[in-house]
């Protein structure tokens with residue numbers, strides 16, 4: 001059942017820490033300007049277990065494509081998740097729907113005078129003790145599902161995952177307080193990336209390194225958005241490269257406040273002797289170049305990896321991110337020695353710390 005979550009097609013995925021008020025908006029399409037441009041046309045919920053945690057997934061189909069939505073946790077009712085869909089009417093979906101009862105009791109839909117549809121999910125526990133994700137999913141023709149707003153609610157907090165990851169408290173770096181950083185662990189789910197001669201998968205090494213980067217950045221006060229936090233496709237399994245990469249770009253671009261995009265990969269080549277570390281940037285972006293060079297220099301300084309340089313490239317995520325972006329080829333997974341390093345938790349942390357130092361350096365210099 002753990003695989004079920006991979007079936008979702010993500011346009012936007014946001015894991016939200018639940019404290020106080022939170023507003024999330026998706027850029028509205030042109031037709032959202034018109035009154036009630038959207039109408040609900042589908043409802044479904046299901047429960048599933050992923051990595052030992054129970055989840056409830058609610059899907060609401062939105063006829064007319066993208067809707068703008070905002071969510072907040074109302075002080076008056078701490079056990080209620082509240083989401084507003086602008087320019088949307090309830091359509092044929094019932095106004096009061098019983099849910100699974102274990103995680104949430106019921107879903108209530110209320111139309112307000114200004115064409116807003118208020119969605120309320122009544123939970124069994126205060127929202128602050130749980131975790132949820134809100135995202136939109138593209139129409140799934142095979143599954144006969146329309147374009148949807150998806151609400152996923154976990155029975156427990158997710159924070160313990162991050163805390164349990166590392167053997168020790170992460171280092172704390174200066175100059176990162178309030179910085180908004182997007183981390184993109186390469187590949188995932190149905191796409192393993194490159195495979196080392198010893199069997200290490202690029203998707204696993206990239207995620208382990210990225211999670212270490214995330215811990216250090218967070219402990220340094222930065223605001224981190226991850227394109228994925230577990231072994232999954234961001235768009236959906238077996239998607240085209242373009243759709244999958246665009247889904248990652250969308251996660252970063254969704255918040256105009258995000259300042260940099262850092263994608264983590266491992267290099268591979270047919271010859272097992274190829275080795276070393278490199279960083280890439282999109283040529284027209286001066287800051288992208290600065291970011292790539294800053295991170296690359298710190299990795300070279302912190303490890304025995306040979307420098308292959310910081311170089312210009314036309315990778316999709318670099319060209320399409322709306323902020324300075326870099327793609328780091330940490331080391332060669334196709335090289336025996338470097339594969340062993342990439343699979344070593346101490347090395348994963350070491351290279352993560354170097355990436356964070358490079359990010360600090362970037363913010364000092366830009």
Ligand SMILES: [Zn+2]
Nearest residue numbers: 186193265266
């Ligand atoms: Zn890769």
